[in-house]
């Protein structure tokens with residue numbers, strides 16, 4: 001018998017496990033290792049602070065999400081020993097592997113920033129990237145009567161790089177509906193030099209922030225938070241005052257990656273950007289938020305990667321060369337408030353462009369433009385996630401990005417269209 | 420993509436001004452890019468960072484991110500922001516003739 005082990009059964013690990021169980025022959029034992037009893041649908045966290053009460057629908061017992069023939073060890077991994085091909089678990093047990101997939105994700109680390117996790121944590125300082133944080137922020141927003149709300153991204157990379165803006169758009173709508181928008185200042189403080197990294201999309205999103213009266217403070221390298229003075233302090237000594245801080249803390253990969261010497265400074269794993277094999281390791285692959293790839297850390301990316309990775313594992317088993325098939329494809333809905341959303345579809349080389357998706361000229365989704373259908377798409381995504389993506393069923397969208405339906409425009413043309 | 424002339428040499432750069440071929444970089448080019456970005460003249464401290472970035476990229480096969488520079492170059496974060504204002508990770512990479520670090524994507 002041979003062993004294939006997967007570390008982490010979040011979005012990426014679950015999809016790969018369910019794909020591989022159908023592909024692998026019966027002489028392979030397929031094991032996933034994950035300590036958490038539940039699988040959390042993280043995109044659902046965005047809506048909780050604004051009064052959504054669907055906590056029960058965004059979590060599932062892990063056992064329900066893993067197909068038959070997948071063994072689950074409910075323990076945290078402490079170390080990987082690539083030379084002995086062994087995974088050490090907490091409590092001195094170990095699992096041997098012939099092939100290993102690392103899908104242990106990316107995790108918020110508020111303790112990395114001085115002042116963030118002191119006495120004001122979850123009082124005047126909140127986060128929504130964890131279930132606990134999102135629920136606490138829901139209470140804080142219900143009680144909020146006016147003042148300055150600052151949303152800060154501490155450092156890149158973060159997962160779902162559009163979520164901070166979605167949060168602000170939804171906050172704008174939330175306070176308008178409550179009739180107190182004129183008493184609330186919304187400020188987006190980011191280390192990036194614009195609202196988004198890709199130029200055409202940046203024009204669109206910056207314009208929308210402005211229209212909604214959300215102020216943008218860029219290139220802010222967060223040095224520390226002063227919880228008593230209620231301000232953010234940057235390395236170049238700029239100060240931003242807040243009444244309520246919504247923080248997207250520093251993200252890091254899992255500890256065991258650093259401890260095993262497999263990670264970079266942030267514990268993300270150097271990975272081949274097209275084959276998804278870990279650099280310098282013949283028997284280890286990685287996908288999802290755990291890698292150091294220059295693609296977005298998003299569930300859609302993990303989905304496209306899971307197809308490529310499954311094919312490459314099967315090729316590695318047969319002794320064939322790996323396919324260079326992963327192109328950085330990402331597909332993300334961006335909630336814009338009042339029942340509308342944008343959709344962006346892009347890869348390593350092609351930035352988000354306007355157009356229609358997935359059927360050229362028809363849609364039903366509009367790329368880089370607001371529509372009600374896009375919003376319905378975002379809401380339907382939860383159902384799709386549990387019922388199609390996680391069981392690794394076939395979808396009519398290819399892993400690789402397609403140019404069909406996209407209009408090639410420049411930053412300048414987009415600017416003209418925006419005014 | 421476009422062609423620019425730095426330190427008397429014509430080189431290809433991408434839309435954001437990063438050199439396409441890191442082997443074509445020379446110290447004179449660093450001075451010229453620094454001039455263009457308003458950083459000139461480069462001090463000894465700047466050169467310490469540039470030297471670290473070049474060496475680290477040669478060793479690791481990719482441009483170091485800001486966190487790595489602050490940890491290993493001997494120049495701390497606060498000072499990096501003084502030397503390379505606004506986006507030090509990006510700016511240091513550009514002046515060192517390296518691609519934009521992936522942590523900035």
Ligand SMILES: Cc1cc2nc3c(=O)[nH]c(=O)nc-3n(C[C@H](O)[C@H](O)[C@H](O)COP(=O)(O)OP(=O)(O)OC[C@H]3O[C@@H](n4cnc5c(N)ncnc54)[C@H](O)[C@@H]3O)c2cc1C
Nearest residue numbers: 008010011012042043077104105160288289297298299300
């Ligand atoms: C607020 C928010 C909104 C988002 N919105 C969207 C969206 O609209 N669209 C989209 O595509 N994506 C979105 N995302 C991103 C998406 O949720 C992630 O990209 C996706 O979950 C990545 O999957 P993953 O498997 O790599 O990591 P995860 O799903 O985080 O799973 C990692 C798993 O590894 C396990 N693990 C960790 N450490 C260990 C260890 N030591 N040993 C064993 N197991 C371990 C964890 O328990 C976890 O189950 C959003 C994320 C957030 C936070």
